Amino acid sequence: MSRFLIAAFALVFAAATSAAEPDEGAIKAGLARILPEAPIKNIKLRPSPVPGLYEIELDATVFYVTADGKHILAGDLLDTEKRANLTDLRRQAISAKVLEGVPEGKMIVMGPKDAKRTITVFTDVDCGYCRQLQTRDVPELVKQGVRVRYLLYPRTPPGTESYDRSIAVWCSPNRVKAVEDGMAGKPIAMKTCPHPIAEVQALGEKLGVNGTPAIFLDNGQRLPGYVPAEQMLSMLGIGKPGTTTR
DSSP states (O other): OHHHHHHHHHHHHHHSOOOOOOHHHHHHHHHHHOTTEEEESGGGEEOOOTTEEEEETTTTTTEEEEESOEEEEEEEEEEETTEEHEEEHHHHHHHHHHTSSOGGSSSSSOOOTSSSSEEEEEEEEOOOOHHHHIIHHHHHHHTTEEEEEEEEEOSTTTTHHHHHHHHHHHHHHHHHHHHHHHHHTTOOOOOOOSSSSSHHHHHHHHOOOOOSSSEEETTSSSSSSOOOOOHHHHHHSSSSTTTTOO
């Protein structure tokens, strides 16, 4: 179903729904019936831009619901006048807030502290496109004043080679060099120590990360996989005459 049809259905629901106060108990019960594994107690409820519909925030996922909890809309809400995807803007705001709360002590950081812009990347040292990003694009991004923050996100479970290599990178005395070597296919001294990888994997699940590299701009916008430096700099407003930085 197209996003435009979903938006139209949202308006139909809104027209048929009174402006009653939302019944949070009924809404949670309705969600529990269709999403039995979801942490329903963690939902956040607020009025949506459409009268009669309420917005549900569940981790980084956004739904819409009628006040009585009988109808739930899972889709994007579009503003036809502003030509804006309101749901995507909310997802971006949520992602930006979540990532702002992650201390850089749990990341491998490259680039200037007084950066023009910042990107946060869920990365796997054994991911081909992650390696391409690091070897071809990160040097140019850093050169242009972008701060690159890596969150180690192996795509395999504990006890696997990739997971252990991520631990070894984290436990290296020089994490930046270790991640550069790992991405370049060079040997990494295998070792172990306390690490944040399990926390990062939980964070990735919360943000809906299902592949690497998962690149988030500092406004919370998530890029669709690997994006070359030139294109990313353009999206960040860097590197072209007449553009402005954040």
